[in-house]
Amino acid sequence: xxxxxxxxxxxxxxxxxxxxxxDLQIPDGAFVTVVGPSGCGKSTTLRLIAGLxxxxxxxxxxxxxxxxxxxxxxxxxAMVFQNYALYPHMTVxxxxxxxxxxxxxxxxxxxxxxxxEATAVLDIDDLLDRKPGELSGGERQRVALGRALVRDPxxxxxxxxxxxxxxxxxxxxxAELAKLHSEFETxxxxxxxxxxxxxxxxxxxxxxxxxxxxxxxxxxxxYDYPETRFVAEFIGDPAMNMLSVDIxxxxxxxxxxxxxxRIPLPEADGLxxxxxxxxxxxxxxxxxxxxxxxxxxxxxxxxxxxxxLGDSLLLECRTGDQEFKLHAEPRTAxxxxxxxxxxxxxERLHLFDPQ
Ligand code: ADP
Numbered sequence: 001x002x003x004x005x006x007x008x009x010x011x012x013x014x015x016x017x018x019x020x021x022x023d024l025q026i027p028d029g030a031f032v033t034v035v036g037p038s039g040c041g042k043s044t045t046l047r048l049i050a051g052l053x054x055x056x057x058x059x060x061x062x063x064x065x066x067x068x069x070x071x072x073x074x075x076x077x078a079m080v081f082q083n084y085a086l087y088p089h090m091t092v093x094x095x096x097x098x099x100x101x102x103x104x105x106x107x108x109x110x111x112x113x114x115x116x117e118a119t120a121v122l123d124i125d126d127l128l129d130r131k132p133g134e135l136s137g138g139e140r141q142r143v144a145l146g147r148a149l150v151r152d153p154x155x156x157x158x159x160x161x162x163x164x165x166x167x168x169x170x171x172x173x174x175a176e177l178a179k180l181h182s183e184f185e186t187x188x189x190x191x192x193x194x195x196x197x198x199x200x201x202x203x204x205x206x207x208x209x210x211x212x213x214x215x216x217x218x219x220x221x222x223y224d225y226p227e228t229r230f231v232a233e234f235i236g237d238p239a240m241n242m243l244s245v246d247i248x249x250x251x252x253x254x255x256x257x258x259x260x261x262r263i264p265l266p267e268a269d270g271l272x273x274x275x276x277x278x279x280x281x282x283x284x285x286x287x288x289x290x291x292x293x294x295x296x297x298x299x300x301x302x303x304x305x306x307x308x309l310g311d312s313l314l315l316e317c318r319t320g321d322q323e324f325k326l327h328a329e330p331r332t333a334x335x336x337x338x339x340x341x342x343x344x345x346x347e348r349l350h351l352f353d354p355q
Pocket of ligand 1: 013014016017018036037038039040041042043044045
């Protein structure tokens, strides 16, 4: 186990800046997920840590060793890829032991013991004589994990390791990865484009966009306190609603004023300077609800779409030209075209710059 520190790391591929001078500290034993849309620089960041790419600028450190120019084989990391990268002509046993054997540092007994332990944990001990072509996708991914496990590295690097599996198996393997980590506590850096995977697996989540780190936080804090509009809209499904508003001030009270609503704002830093300006009001779908009747604290909206989800009724609504979503009680009697009064949980609002 070890910690990993990236300092001012930049990666350019002729003309394309994939990673724009990021700083990142991954604590010893942490499970850190890196999430963001396709092309935002996640894989490149992981490959830089693995040594498969060399940084254009900046340094990478593992523990107290600087590894920036060190060859991948001399970094104590094991990488698991999306496509498993198994050797098709080798048995499962050979695939798992190949790296250990070629390193030449282990006795046959030690190799056998490691294989036994890893394959028992992953429940693939009865597949050792098969070849990858005779395995299901889930089994192949377990073999790839087994190969990483037997190396007992300081750091696991995982690049979308579950994205080739079907939805059900992905959820099962996700739980197994979490269990493996709680057992071995090896520092793990896990890249995914799937926010659910990032949120459920990571004890810290790194959100990237366009080569930059937007925020590093616990899953719950990312959801509750997104620092940028990008994070607010990326984390959460359905996404946080964004309503264009004017900020108005009445004495010490502030309100967000939209086409058919005035929503009182809780005290927050920066409100004074925002007064009189335009802003985006971020409202999570669960912070809105259908009121029993219209009153001073509610505002009217037109329901445009209803989607029964079983445990809730997802409503798409409109006020003026602004559209937004909310979760209503499952059997709320509303139909598209109805006008309903809505109330907002004002303690959970977010304000963003409209730029
Ligand atoms: P992600 O993993 O988030 O999808 P990547 O790290 O793969 O993103 O890519 C980030 C950016 O760098 C993209 O614009 C991609 O096209 C570019 N890129 C990645 N690898 C190379 C490469 N070997 N040569 C040129 N451009 C690359």
